[in-house]
Amino acid sequence: MRLYLSSYRLGASAFRLRKLLNGGRRAAVIQNALDFIPAEARRAYETNIYDPKKELADWGIEAEELDLRDYFGQPHALETALAGFDLVWAVGGNAFLLRRAMRQSGFDRIIGELLREDAIVYGGFSAGAVVATPSLRGIDIMDDPRQLAPDYDEAILWDGLGLVDFSIVPHYRSAHDEAEAAEKTVNFLEEAGTPFQPLRDGEVIIVEGRNVTLLPVLPEAMRRSA
Structure with a gap:
């Protein structure tokens, strides 16, 4: 199993993600944690502030969006779609909404099988990292568990994917507007x-098999030369 779990965006160790991919270059970007935000506002943010596909491209990773809503109730179609990727990258937003999307599409079952076969890398930041844990208890201090979007089930899912055996709290003691909530969590x-x-923003957890490593923030020169 290979995981790359970041507090904010790719963090300060993207060179390790590239190594984790073992030469793989294709990424599916899952942005369903943001589905509560109107589409026009999301497009403007992606154009003017931050585009995860561009950030991955800067590290030589070809990325395209994979919308889990397109696969609600169609897990076999999602399994076929995921077979073409080396990396799944789940962005931040509302962890509870993302978890619903993973359940309704069957992603939660499929990703577990792919990881056990070492056929893909799972990565994500903030909400994308949080859902990898055993439970979302405590994350309701940071994210509203009742947040919904069209076509989403109302039931709150408290269980995570269980890819790691501990909870993750992103944005801890960072220059982020959720830092105070992270402290409470x-x-x-x-x-x-x-x-x-x-x-902390910039820090990353890497999982390779049974090895779990916390990567601190490194100077830019060291990151690019590593």
């Missing part, structure tokens, strides 16, 4: 006795 998890890993 850390306090909640500590009091609950839940294993967790806080991530």
Whole structure:
């Protein structure tokens, strides 16, 4: 199993993602965590501020969007679509909405099988990283679990994908508007006795088989030369 879980965007260790891909170049970008935002506003943000496909392209990874809504109730079609990719990259937004999309499309079952076969890399940041954990308990301090969009089921899913055995708290003590909520989430998890890993923006967790590594922020020169 190969995972690349970041607090914010690609983080400060994108060179490790490129190595994790073992020469693979094709990525499916999942942006369903943002489905509560009107399409026009999303397009403007992508054009003027941040485009995950461009960020991946800067590291030699050819990316295209894969909208899980197109596969709601069609897991076999999604399985066929995913077979053409080396990486799945799930962006931030609302973790509960993303988790619903993964359940309604069958992605949660399919990705587990692909990872066990070592046929793909799962990566994501913020919400995309959070859903890899065993549970979303505590993340409701950061994200509204009742947030919905058209065609989404109302039921709240508290279980994550279980790809790692600890919770992840992104944006911890970072210059991010969710930093205060992240601090409260850390306090909640500590009091609950839940294993967790806080991530500052720039930090990344890499999983290769049974090896789990927290990558700190490195200077730019070291990242590009590594």
